[in-house]
Amino acid sequence: MGAIDSVPLDSVLEEFELKGDAVLSQTSIARAKTELSAIDTLCNLLYQRELDAANIGDDEPGLRFSPKLAMGLVKAIAVCGEYARTEIESALDVGI
8 A cells, every 4th residue: 555645745834824914912812822722731631641551551550541532632622723723814804
């Protein structure tokens, strides 16, 4: 089986490249920072779970949760990302 094609990095960056100026209010900045911080925290939980699963035996303490909870965390990451994107895009819609 061959390698899976992916989107070239340049194309991904071009999609999100700003075409003009945007001004974020202090409230929008605070919201976006909170959403990005939540993404970081959730990713760290998933990362720690994977580290513990790979390096710790079943009878030792470590971070463990069900696959359903892991999928819930992934969905929460997606929602936080969408909210952060909405904050930024709303500034683009309003302009300066």
